[in-house]
């Protein structure tokens with residue numbers, strides 16, 4: 001990055017930080033009021049979380065990943081991001097959660113994961129103009145031999161996998177290998193710039209992850225990120241600061257299955 005571009009990025013980060021700090025302050029002032037109905041409280045909490053995560057995303061973008069992070073529960077991170085994603089999807093699109101790796105820990109930065117998941121969710125929403133379902137899922141996957149996928153080859157190892165699947169238009173097989181190229185878009189008339197997946201790919205790399213996509217035209221698209229899976233027995237912090245215990249195996253809770261936009 002040239003010095004001029006870096007100065008411009010820092011100025012923009014400064015401006016955005018100010019706006020986000022103001023948003024955070026307003027949200028906290030409203031949350032301090034008595035008598036808020038639960039639905040309004042949940043909405044304002046989502047705004048506060050969005051402002052916090054926006055700030056973290058700016059810091060992550062400007063400063064890079066920084067020092068290695070303590071392992072944190074992936075499922076808890078996904079659950080927190082899902083609240084934001086639910087508000088990012090179009091009308092008629094339902095968000096389903098299928099979190100299947102309660103023991104899985106990752107060192108991925110939450111801001112990095114947000115960038116991946118928000119971009120993938122935006123694409124999924126665009127691919128379902130008539131509505132449909134976006135499913136966010138996690139699972140454990142052990143790779144025994146190099147697994148050649150598009151766009152990455154996944155080396156052997158133990159992984160916590162996070163996936164975003166949609167029931168949308170799908171991608172034509174001939175263009176599938178090109179969709180991660182910066183600037184490739186089939187949505188230029190709707191303002192698409194072909195930057196989303198290139199940025200997802202870069203973010204996956206930054207958190208030592210590997211990306212893969214599978215798609216069937218007319219049926220939908222499934223994008224996965226394989227993250228190096230950590231295990232441990234200590235309590236770990238979750239994004240947003242609250243203490244999260246290393247989750248015990250548990251049945252999928254009904255509230256996990258579907259987050260409906262209001």
Ligand SMILES: Nc1ncnc2c1ncn2[C@@H]1O[C@H](COP(=O)(O)OP(=O)(O)OP(=O)(O)O)[C@@H](O)[C@H]1O
Nearest residue numbers: 123127170179185186187192193194195196197221
């Ligand atoms: N979930 C999906 N379903 C169908 N096609 C997809 C999906 N995700 C990506 N694509 C295809 O890949 C192309 C590139 O996606 P990418 O996110 O990089 O750019 P974009 O969405 O077109 O624009 P931008 O992200 O810059 O707004 C899209 O134009 C679309 O053709």
Ligand SMILES: [Mg+2]
Nearest residue numbers: 122123196197
């Ligand atoms: Mg996009």
